Amino acid sequence: MMEEDPPRRIQGFVPPVLDGWDVEELKDYIGRLRAEIDRVEAAIARKQVHRGAADAFFRRPKE
Structure with a gap:
């Protein structure tokens, strides 16, 4: 039996x-925030590439 991954928590920004x-x-501070935004945008782009590859492999219709 596979163990389930624990639910992800989205941490709030204070x-x-x-x-x-x-x-x-x-x-x-602005520079650090911009660097963090760049890091998050890069993570989003990687996830979109992976999703696109999976959709193409399984021929999932685009929404």
């Missing part, structure tokens, strides 16, 4: 309080 940050800290 934005930090920006009041005490100077301009350079804010710019650095």
